[in-house]
Amino acid sequence: MKLLNQSNRRGDLSILISVVAVSIFGLVMVYSASYYQAEITYGDKFFYFKKQLIGLVLGVISMIITAKIDYKAVNKLKYVLIIISIVLLALVLTPLGVENYGARRWLKVGPITIQPSEIAKFAFAVFCAGYFSKDPTRTKRFLGILPVLLIGGVLCILIMLEPNMSITVCVGALMLVMLFAGGVKKRYLFMIVIPVLIALPLLIILEPYRLKRLMAFINPWASPKGEGYQLLQSLYALGSGGLFGVGIFNSRQKLRFLPFAESDFILSVIGEEWGFIGTLLLFLVLFFIVIRGFKIALKCSNFFGFLLGIGIVTVFAVQVLVNALVVTGSIPPTGLPLPLISSGNTSLIVFMSAFGLLYSISKDGENV
Amino acid sequence: MICAITFIFLFVFIRLFYVQVIWGKDLQIKALDQWTRNVPVLAKRGEIVDRNGVVLATSKKTYTIFVRPRAVTKLDETVAVLSEIFNLNEQELKQKITTTKVSEIKIAKHVGKEYIDKLSNYSLSGVYFAEDVTRYYPYDSLLAQVLGYTSADGNGISGLEYYYNTQLSGTNGEILYEADLTGVDIKNKAPSYVPAVNGLNLKLTIDYEVQQILEAITDEAMSEYTPKSASAIVINPQSGEVLGMAMKPSLNLNNVPLGDLETLNKLGRITLVADCYEPGSTFKVLTASANVNELLKGNKNAYSLEHVYSSSRYRYVEGSKIKCWSTHEKGKHANETLADALNNSCNPIFVDIALALGKDNFYSYLNSFGYGKVTGIDLPGEAQGMLLPKSAVLNADLARISFGQAIAVTPIQLVTATASAINGGKLITPYLVKEVYSSGGTLSLKTETKQTGTTVSAQTSKIISSYLEGVVSNGSGKQAYIEGYKVGGKTGTAQKYQNGVISQGKYVMSFIGFFPADNPEYLCLVIVDEPVGGTYGSTVAAPLCKKVFESIIKVKGL
Numbered sequence: 066m067k068l069l070n071q072s073n074r075r076g077d078l079s080i081l082i083s084v085v086a087v088s089i090f091g092l093v094m095v096y097s098a099s100y101y102q103a104e105i106t107y108g109d110k111f112f113y114f115k116k117q118l119i120g121l122v123l124g125v126i127s128m129i130i131t132a133k134i135d136y137k138a139v140n141k142l143k144y145v146l147i148i149i150s151i152v153l154l155a156l157v158l159t160p161l162g163v164e165n166y167g168a169r170r171w172l173k174v175g176p177i178t179i180q181p182s183e184i185a186k187f188a189f190a191v192f193c194a195g196y197f198s199k200d201p202t203r204t205k206r207f208l209g210i211l212p213v214l215l216i217g218g219v220l221c222i223l224i225m226l227e228p229n230m231s232i233t234v235c236v237g238a239l240m241l242v243m244l245f246a247g248g249v250k251k252r253y254l255f256m257i258v259i260p261v262l263i264a265l266p267l268l269i270i271l272e273p274y275r276l277k278r279l280m281a282f283i284n285p286w287a288s289p290k291g292e293g294y295q296l297l298q299s300l301y302a303l304g305s306g307g308l309f310g311v312g313i314f315n316s317r318q319k320l321r322f323l324p325f326a327e328s329d330f331i332l333s334v335i336g337e338e339w340g341f342i343g344t345l346l347l348f349l350v351l352f353f354i355v356i357r358g359f360k361i362a363l364k365c366s367n368f369f370g371f372l373l374g375i376g377i378v379t380v381f382a383v384q385v386l387v388n389a390l391v392v393t394g395s396i397p398p399t400g401l402p403l404p405l406i407s408s409g410n411t412s413l414i415v416f417m418s419a420f421g422l423l424y425s426i427s428k429d430g431e432n433v
Numbered sequence: 434m435i436c437a438i439t440f441i442f443l444f445v446f447i448r449l450f451y452v453q454v455i456w457g458k459d460l461q462i463k464a465l466d467q468w469t470r471n472v473p474v475l476a477k478r479g480e481i482v483d484r485n486g487v488v489l490a491t492s493k494k495t496y497t498i499f500v501r502p503r504a505v506t507k508l509d510e511t512v513a514v515l516s517e518i519f520n521l522n523e524q525e526l527k528q529k530i531t532t533t534k535v536s537e538i539k540i541a542k543h544v545g546k547e548y549i550d551k552l553s554n555y556s557l558s559g560v561y562f563a564e565d566v567t568r569y570y571p572y573d574s575l576l577a578q579v580l581g582y583t584s585a586d587g588n589g590i591s592g593l594e595y596y597y598n599t600q601l602s603g604t605n606g607e608i609l610y611e612a613d614l615t616g617v618d619i620k621n622k623a624p625s626y627v628p629a630v631n632g633l634n635l636k637l638t639i640d641y642e643v644q645q646i647l648e649a650i651t652d653e654a655m656s657e658y659t660p661k662s663a664s665a666i667v668i669n670p671q672s673g674e675v676l677g678m679a680m681k682p683s684l685n686l687n688n689v690p691l692g693d694l695e696t697l698n699k700l701g702r703i704t705l706v707a708d709c710y711e712p713g714s715t716f717k718v719l720t721a722s723a724n725v726n727e728l729l730k731g732n733k734n735a736y737s738l739e740h741v742y743s744s745s746r747y748r749y750v751e752g753s754k755i756k757c758w759s760t761h762e763k764g765k766h767a768n769e770t771l772a773d774a775l776n777n778s779c780n781p782i783f784v785d786i787a788l789a790l791g792k793d794n795f796y797s798y799l800n801s802f803g804y805g806k807v808t809g810i811d812l813p814g815e816a817q818g819m820l821l822p823k824s825a826v827l828n829a830d831l832a833r834i835s836f837g838q839a840i841a842v843t844p845i846q847l848v849t850a851t852a853s854a855i856n857g858g859k860l861i862t863p864y865l866v867k868e869v870y871s872s873g874g875t876l877s878l879k880t881e882t883k884q885t886g887t888t889v890s891a892q893t894s895k896i897i898s899s900y901l902e903g904v905v906s907n908g909s910g911k912q913a914y915i916e917g918y919k920v921g922g923k924t925g926t927a928q929k930y931q932n933g934v935i936s937q938g939k940y941v942m943s944f945i946g947f948f949p950a951d952n953p954e955y956l957c958l959v960i961v962d963e964p965v966g967g968t969y970g971s972t973v974a975a976p977l978c979k980k981v982f983e984s985i986i987k988v989k990g991l
Binding site for chain 2: 302304344390
């Protein structure tokens with residue numbers, strides 16, 4: 066039972082407690098943000114709450130499992146995970162994919178809807194960690210890093226085809242961080258960064274909706290009923306919260322004014338109901354998780370554990386920050402959920418599992 | 434890398450603080466606007482009553498019915514019920530409700546309570562009603578042009594309704610409902626009320642009984658002579674209070690053709706104030722007054738009261754030949770004094786007077802009697818009349834002005850000027866609104882008689898009054914004579930011009946009369962424009978004025 070031989074060691078419980086606490090808070094806020102809309106759309110004000118509760122229960126279970134197993138076991142799954150991810154992402158583009166709001170991002174299998182791109186992010190982190198840790202010198206040769214670039218490229222293209230620019234950027238950022246953490250030479254990094262910096266504006270110009278969003282971000286009041294609507298509604302919500310908030314369940318903006326109040330823009334509702342004090346406390350906890358996560362990764366004696374930890378925390382940090390920047394109108398709007406909090410089962414389960422792994426990694430650090 | 438992430442977190446904290454705390458109030462005010470749906474509470478428009486409290490214009494509480502399509506649950510039933518009750522096309526209504534992009538559709542406006550009762554038999558979600566106000570005039574066309582009417586949204590757009598719109602309107606209140614994006618009300622949220630402030634009421638100088646008399650007389654004139662128009666006004670010549678004003682043709686205020694501007698302009702004009710006409714012989718009162726007043730002041734150019742004027746029918750002024758309407762044959766208009774000239778309405782005598790007094794002096798009388806400027810009556814659209822500028826006036830013009838030609842005046846100017854000639858020389862401002870008061874009875878305005886100038890001396894006034902009494906008792910105004918009452922007056926027959934030439938057979942017949950002559954309380958001007966049959970003011974307008982006075986005497990028990 067090599068798989069469980071570390072289970073008697075103590076890990077960093079604070080990260081698990083923080084994650085579960087944030088997720089429970091998320092569950093309450095999903096209810097608060099969604100009940101009005103859910104009542105009208107589905108005739109059941111607990112519609113989103115129930116879904117999220119299932120996600121939370123499954124997330125906790127899988128987190129316990131991943132926390133108990135030895136994270137190194139995941140290394141063996143690196144090819145399986147990445148192949149599954151690519152297949153699922155490809156399936157999304159077939160008629161099996163479910164289209165919503167003009168994008169194909171979901172797979173529906175019976176009663177279960179999953180979002181493969183959520184899985185792919187972590188699969189890629191596992192793959193990078195596994196691939197580099199097998200032979201750390203790979204990072205010194207261009208041919209050595211080529212597989213990572215190729216697989217990262219394939220994932221990015223598949224996700225881009227959905228289209229889902231924000232997750233693509235997330236995966237791209239993850240790839241860069243993994244290369245950096247793996248010790249790739251600086252000139253290789255620039256070779257990657259520069260084309261990306263050129264491609265990004267091109268991708269924006271190619272899709273008219275992205276350009277419109279960009280313009281709306283610069284001046285949302287120019288199109289208060291059109292492209293600028295979502296950002297304005299988000300700002301109205303945050304602003305109405307003020308310092309102390311209007312109190313839980315009292316948000317006015319969730320009364321169908323703010324689109325995606327329970328998912329991508331749940332932070333606006335939190336800001337409205339809890340005020341700046343609430344958002345500050347929430348982000349201090351999220352910041353704690355990120356810093357603690359990086360510490361765990363850095364302390365890990367195992368190169369695979371180190372890389373995997375960095376990968377997990379990077380995905381989390383990038384998503385948290387991008388979401389907050391979008392919601393506060395600091396960068397152009399893009400649809401990205403707030404991890405652990407926004408409604409969405411796949412994301413919740415995958416993130417909790419990943420933090421379970423991080424806990425497992427933390428057990429390896431104390432021995433050093 | 435940790436540094437970079439820490440830095441971005443710090444940025445997020447600062448940004449959240451900025452948006453939520455510093456920018457917050459601003460954003461909240463903007464958001465507040467979209468959170469509420471407001472239903473206006475219409476202020477009740479003030480009433481208009483006559484001097485004794487008879488209600489002439491009032492507002493009824495009615496209802497506007499509307500549908501919020503997105504809140505409709507039972508579409509077919511809703512469409513069926515609404516089209517049944519409000520007599521609408523079922524197909525069209527259904528189409529409207531299902532395809533519209535607006536959040537509210539108006540179904541009916543200004544409907545009575547009975548419709549609300551019918552609606553409440555069904556429980557239709559998405560169907561709402563709000564109070565609205567409908568202006569109602571209990572006497573349809575009585576005093577129509579003067580009262581005026583309101584637009585569809587309840588603003589006064591003519592007559593007193595327009596002139597006193599600010600006072601009558603009041604301030605609308607509103608009910609603020611908290612609603613979601615689609616306008617659906619939020620449960621358990623009490624709406625907040627901003628009460629409406631009702632409009633103020635107007636008490637007029639109009640006497641409903643006198644007004645009724647004038648309406649009847651002008652109707653009679655219309656049916657008897659089929660003229661273009663007939664109008665009559667009665668004022669108190671001492672105070673300037675207008676007791677009645679009737680103009681025919683008229684309109685029904687409860688059914689105003691708001692879209693038809695041509696008809697509105699034709700029927701809704703306050704012609705007694707807004708239109709000019711050539712007054713003809715009624716104007717001789719001014720010329721006579723000027724002479725007597727100058728005489729008493731010691732002006733050598735004025736003729737004495739006993740002066741016997743030339744009996745010739747003609748006067749030659751600057752080469753133009755001016756003649757009397759009478760042939761002067763068989764001893765008519767011979768050896769007249771001023772009193773005789775008034776009795777006979779003999780044109781040449783007034784030409785003599787005007788020329789003797791001279792342009793400057795005569796014009797000073799025109800000015801002091803108020804010609805060439807508005808009287809200031811509280812009605813919209815008052816005209817100034819047309820008075821040749823003094824510098825351009827030749828003696829030939831002056832000669833004609835002396836008997837009411839080559840000058841255009843508004844009826845209200847003639848009434849005001851004549852009033853001053855018989856009330857002791859006071860030029861007063863005619864007015865219609867006596868009091869402005871709130872429903873609670875608080876008075877916010879009380880109009881007092883306003884004297885703007887003096888025209889002639891009290892003694893002159895006395896003499897003119899007695900002369901005009903003579904006109905009625907044994908002159909051209911005989912048809913206005915009432916046995917046992919002292920009635921004074923003057924006839925007027927003015928030729929009409931069309932395209933600058935005298936239009937044959939077209940006259941404006943008028944009579945201005947007053948009683949009791951020694952202390953006048955009623956001054957009446959009757960104008961019949963282009964009557965068919967009847968050639969003189971004496972035969973058309975004087976009998977009408979007599980009937981007005983007889984009716985007043987009867988109604989008031991004088």
